Amino acid sequence: MPNMAAEEFLRLDAKNRDKILALKAIQYDIVCNGVELSSGAIRNHRPDVMRKAFAIAGYGEDVLEQKFGGMLRALSYGAPPHGGIAPGIDRIVMLLCGEENLREVVLFPMNQQAEDLLMGAPSEVSPKQLRELHIRLALPEKK
Numbered sequence: 644m645p646n647m648a649a650e651e652f653l654r655l656d657a658k659n660r661d662k663i664l665a666l667k668a669i670q671y672d673i674v675c676n677g678v679e680l681s682s683g684a685i686r687n688h689r690p691d692v693m694r695k696a697f698a699i700a701g702y703g704e705d706v707l708e709q710k711f712g713g714m715l716r717a718l719s720y721g722a723p724p725h726g727g728i729a730p731g732i733d734r735i736v737m738l739l740c741g742e743e744n745l746r747e748v749v750l751f752p753m754n755q756q757a758e759d760l761l762m763g764a765p766s767e768v769s770p771k772q773l774r775e776l777h778i779r780l781a782l783p784e785k786k
Contacts, residue, residue, distance in 0.1 A: 644669045644685045644726075649692050657699050673730060678738050683728025690718045 645652045646667045655663060670684035687693050693715060697707045707715060736748045746752045753759050773780065 644687045644689075644724075645692065645696070649689055652692055653695050655695070655699065663699055669726070671728065673728070675738055678734060680734045680738070681728050681730040683726065685724065685726035688718055688722070688724040690715055693718070 646669045652666075657663070668684060670682070672679055672683075673681040687696060693711070694704070694707060697703075733745060733749050737743075737745055740748055742748055751759055751761055758764065
């Protein structure tokens with residue numbers, strides 16, 4: 644969500660590049676000793692502001708409808724503003740333990756191949772699951 648009055652944002656001219664590039668968002672972080680513990684923001688929750696932001700970015704109404712139509716309709720029907728922040732407990736523990744690597748304090752760390760060895764994840768997907776999602780695999784032939 645732009646950090647300016649909505650009416651002022653809606654009056655912005657796309658040609659006013661300097662003002663647009665100077666825009667800030669309503670977002671916030673919690674940082675301790677240079678370690679980001681949390682990040683949050685207020686989401687764009689006004690359909691008129693969303694349309695204007697997409698227009699400024701050079702996207703037409705068709706793209707907005709195609710990619711974000713569901714959200715746009717929900718907001719048009721009165722969905723409330725939303726936002727938040729989610730402190731990372733693992734990052735706080737990392738800071739308290741004096742560790743520089745998150746993997747040292749994460750309960751179930753993943754290996755370099757993004758596998759969780761304890762949980763056996765990721766696992767193979769069944770042909771039925773692929774059909775349900777209309778996914779067709781084009782895997783290389785096994786040697």
